[in-house]
Amino acid sequence: MILFDNITLINHDGTVEPHAYVGVEGAQIAFVGKERPAGSFERVITGCGRILLPGFYNAHAHSPMTLMRGYGENLKLDRWLNDRIFPYEAELTGEAVYRATKLALAESFRSGIVSSSDMYYFCDDMIRAASETGAKMNVARALVMFDDRADPAADKRYNEALYTYKHFHGRDEGRILVDYALHAEYTSTPALVSAIASLAKETGTRVQVHVSETRAEHEECKARHEGKTPVQYLADLGLFDTPAVCAHCVWVEDEDRVIMREKGATAVSCPVSNLKLASGVCDVPALFAAGVPVAIGTDSVASNNSLNFIEEMKFFALLNKERHGDPTAVTPAETLFAATRAGALCQGRADCGMIAEGCRADIILIDASGPHMTPVYDACTNVVYSASGGDVCLTMIDGRIVYENGEYMTMDIEKVKAEAAESAYAIAEEVNG
Secondary structure, X not given: OEEEEEEEEEOOOOOEEEEEXXXXXXXXXXXXXXXXXXXOOOEXXXXXXXXEEEOEEEEEEOHHHHHHOOOOOOOOHHHHHHHHHHHHHOOOOHHHHHHHHHHHHHHHHHHOEEEEEEEEOOHHHHHHHHHHHOOEEEEEEEEOOOOOOOOHHHOHHHHHHHHHHHHHOOOOOOOEEEEEEEOOHHXXXXXXXXXXXXXXXXXXXXXXXXEOOOHHHHHHHHHHOOOXXXXXXXXXXXXXXXXXXXXXXXXXXXXXXXXXXXXXXXXXXXXXXXXXXXXOOOOXXXXXXXXXXXXEOOOXXXXXXXXXXXXXHHHHHHHHHHHHOOOOOOOHHHHHHHHOHHHHXXXXXXXXXXXXXXXXXXXXXXXXXXXXXXXXXXXXXXXXXXOOHHHEEEEEEOOEEEEEOOEEOOOOHHXXXXXXXXXXXXXXXXXXX
C-alpha cells in the first residue's frame, strides 16, 4: 500500500479534511481516514505542505492540436479554422498525431489532468499514446458530412468510428473508452446525426458534440431549421437519447437547458478558449439553476494555448461573477466539483473523481508551501484562486504515479518534446511552402 500521510484532503465537493490518511492499493483507494492505518507500506508520502485532491477530468480536448500551439493567433473562429487550422490538419499523419498526443499527455500530467474527452481523428495513434503513458482517455472520431445525398454507412470516417469502438473500447482495464462524436450541427447532415444517434443508442455509448460555441453558429442553425437551436435540432434527431457531452454551450437558450436536463446531457464550459476566440462566456449559473451538469474543458492547445487546468478553473469561477455582477455566482466548491466528479461522470467513469474507499486512485498533490499559498483560511479557495498549474507535484492514475516533482515515469520527456517539435515544424513548412 502507498500511504499519503497526515495530509490536507480536499474532496470533490470542496470539503476540506486536515490531517487525513489516504491509502492506495493497486488501482484503488483502499483507505481514507483520520487515524494512521496499522501495518507496513510500500511507500509513505508525507503530507507536510501539500494538498491531496481528486485528479482533474478534462471534459473537452483535441490533444493532437498541441502541434498548432501558437499557429493561428488573433483570429475569429471561422478564419482561425479555415485559414490556419484546416490547412494544417490536412497534412497530419498518424505518427504526427501520436507524437502530439504524447506531448499533450505530458502537459496534462504536469497540470493534474488524469483523463480527457478527446475528439479528433487518427484515433488508434491517440490510443497508442494514451496506453503507453498510462493515461485515461475517452476517444471519439470526429465525424463531419456536407453532402445531403451521402450515406453515412459508406463514409470512410464513419467506418473508422465503428472500427475504433469495436477494437479499443474498454482497453487497458477501462482506462480507454470510446465515444461517438458529431463535430457539430453546422458540419453535418440530418442523415449523419441520425446515424450517430442510432449507433450510440444501439451500443449505449456516449456522444461528444460541439454545441452553440458562437452566436453565428447558433443563429444560423435557427435560420436553417425553422427556428430550432442546435440543441433542439440535435435532440429531435435523437442525438441526446444517450448521455451527451456538449462542448461550449455559450449561446444555449432556456429551452435548450430544459432539454439537456431531461436528456441527461452535460455542458462543458471551455472558458479560456472561448475568451481567446471571442466566442462568449458560457452561462454556468443558468445551467446550474436548470439542473444541467457542468464540467470543464480546455479545448485545444491551438485555441487555449495550454492545458493549465488550474488556470481554467479560475477563469471558470471568475467569469460568471462578472457576467452576473454577483461574487457568489460560481463558488470554489462548485468549480472543483466541475473539474473532478462532474468530468468523471460525463466520461462514464462512475468510480472516479472522488477520494473514497473503492474508487479508482486518480489522485494529485499540490504543493502548498509557496508564498502565494500562504495563509490558508480555506484550502479549496486557495486551490481555485491562488494556486497555479506549476504547483502540481504528483499525478497518480489508477494507483500508478505518472508524474512527480518534474519527473515523468512513463515517458522520456525530452524525446517527446523533440519529436513533437520536429513534426510540428515539418508540417508548417509543408503548408506554407
